[in-house]
Amino acid sequence: MLRVAILSVGDELVTGQTVDTNSAWLSQQLSAIGAAVVSHATVGDDQAMIESAIRRSAEDADAIVISGGIGPTEDDLTRQAVAAVLGTELELNEGWLAKLKEFWARRGAVMPEMNRIQAMIPRGATIIENTAGTAAGVRATLAGRVDLFSTPGVPKEMKVMFQRDVLPHLAARSAGAALVVRNLHTFGMGESAVAERLGTLMDRKRNPTVGTTVSGGIVSVRVYSKFESRSRALDELAATESLVRGALGNLVFGADDDVLQAVVAKLLAERKASVTTAESCTGGLVSKMLTDVPGSSAYFKQGWVVYANQAKYERLGVNLEMLNVYGAVSEPVATAMARNARRLAKADFSLAVSGIAGPDGGSATKPVGTVCIALAKAAAGAPRRFDDSEVLVRTFNFPGDREMIRDRSAKMALTLLRYELLGERAPF
């Protein structure tokens, strides 16, 4: 099994100002190709410490993936440390220098002299191109045995470079090993409710193993299939995946890299349907998520953020008396918001959210976390009539702080729309 060590560089990491999330992400990627991650190490911006960490990591590993320390400033010392460990010097890479100059030229500027260092790589090493930033990565071989990869610490840049240039190289080296992983994502039920539905599938002694993790309210079911051969591992993974899907049904919205908004976007596109939004407490988060997806103009034309009562009345014609009698956070108001937004936007569907995100504004009957979500669609028998809507409305009580409540509200709005598009009653 290919053994890989991960090394992170940065003062902000050893002083605890930044939590290292790169190492966990890299580990997941490496596990997925059947490599064994033997260690993570983190050191500050200190050349001697970086060199010693590379040497130590090399003792137990066939490959080392380094992130961080290749910015343009004086405290970026990874490239110097890599050159020292390789026993060579830095030399200018004319190709990357030209790209750097181009990068600034496109912005109508001249490359600052200090960025010249980002075109220096150890003699004999290869550039790993960076399409999202100026720090090129480096690939080299240490002692004829250990693959050494140096990438930026900025997660976005590192991830693209790793998946494009590092992972395929390591996957080729680790061929034969067989761990395959699938993540199935759900939203709307808690981790223990999902685990209950999975029952004995979660037995620790089972292979493939089935486990759950939660992130941002999304409960993901991880299936790890470890077998001697890749084909066997894949077969067993497929069999277990189908048992998991059988237990959870449409609660599973996607697998692996799927994100909720893209899944909803795909369903809307397939049905050539459009959606509009009328948001109060989420303040634009639902429309932001709907437009996260490339090509979202196909199904999303406009939305309203009606934060104040006056705006709900002026923009969406929500009756002021209704606002006074029921309060803005109420099913009648959410219903009116969804219905009127649908009519004005002439959209097939409309999502409205009104709630108390806190920390203030809660009461005994409507505590912080109370959120009404309404989904308007064409009334039965009137598919092209935008002034005749049928509305589904639900009241939720989301836990957590302001950010969490807004996030869960937006995800739940998308989830209600997803169930609607699947033609199934949402189990919430």
Place this chain on the structure above:
Amino acid sequence: MLRVAILSVGDELVTGQTVDTNSAWLSQQLSAIGAAVVSHATVGDDQAMIESAIRRSAEDADAIVISGGIGPTEDDLTRQAVAAVLGTELELNEGWLAKLKEFWARRGAVMPEMNRIQAMIPRGATIIENTAGTAAGVRATLAGRVDLFSTPGVPKEMKVMFQRDVLPHLAARSAGAALVVRNLHTFGMGESAVAERLGTLMDRKRNPTVGTTVSGGIVSVRVYSKFESRSRALDELAATESLVRGALGNLVFGADDDVLQAVVAKLLAERKASVTTAESCTGGLVSKMLTDVPGSSAYFKQGWVVYANQAKYERLGVNLEMLNVYGAVSEPVATAMARNARRLAKADFSLAVSGIAGPDGGSATKPVGTVCIALAKAAAGAPRRFDDSEVLVRTFNFPGDREMIRDRSAKMALTLLRYELLGERAPF
């Protein structure tokens, strides 16, 4: 200065299923007492790897704090590894065994036999009591020089034990040395442009040291002040901070935990001013950020997401001919969006964003990343007239993918408003 190494143990960490947040927390705690964290290391549940990680960490450190690997199951091997490195054996601690039995008895149960291992500690070591769980920690001295602490991996248990029994011990040892840290955040200029302005302040040999990190387009300037006494460290920090602020001026939007939207919210509140939004490519992200802040209803009442041209016309009265002649991504259109939204919402300020977030939709003259941002405010001499606006408009070219372009666009819109509220011309 007391040098501390942090070691985390657990398969869930090296496989990336769990992000290690303990190390960052421990580092913050240790920095606060003036200790220098020299490295973080993480290994899986493998005794040989744990032993080797302890030995390596000991080379550069005066103390090692280990978390994880002291549960009751077969894959918990830290206590065995610690004993091996100390060159001794595990022996039963009768005192802790009695507490464990009591722990179960209080719950009306009998201690499972497998938990007996949790009362075993290396001969000559001291127990660190755990009041929140069954895994006792261990304190020992390695080679008469290195303090060794082993604590549980569960953050809640580890934190209590660390602060009660580990930190005071290390604080006493590190007495005299003091490290204080400040982070100053900027948005709008690249890391190298910020570094250029800082000039010789970034000299590596300086104390306090000044370094830069980037996250989400926000370039943060870190000041580290290390001196014998805390009061000297604080004085020197203040002196260097004021030099940094002098070099960067209002580019610095905040310090430490400050976030851009909260800083803008505070300025709006101080001036009793309100803002509205008219968003195309950001799809609601600007209004979402403005409403991230508790109490945002004081300055934000409503906003529009006008994604399609038709919506720009129908909702905000943007001239269809103007849309055809200049295109939606143009300064005249952004200007009209901002001006008309301000008039309709009767807000003091209005932010409009229209751009090409990609991946499609770019052209030779307007590549992906082209974003027009307009800020409308009352025309000079007409502070209460919402139909008479003065508009500042800028065109930017943001690098990166769709998510990055949208994020930078929203942050730039808030930044333009921040400069306006400070009464200063934005340097972009």
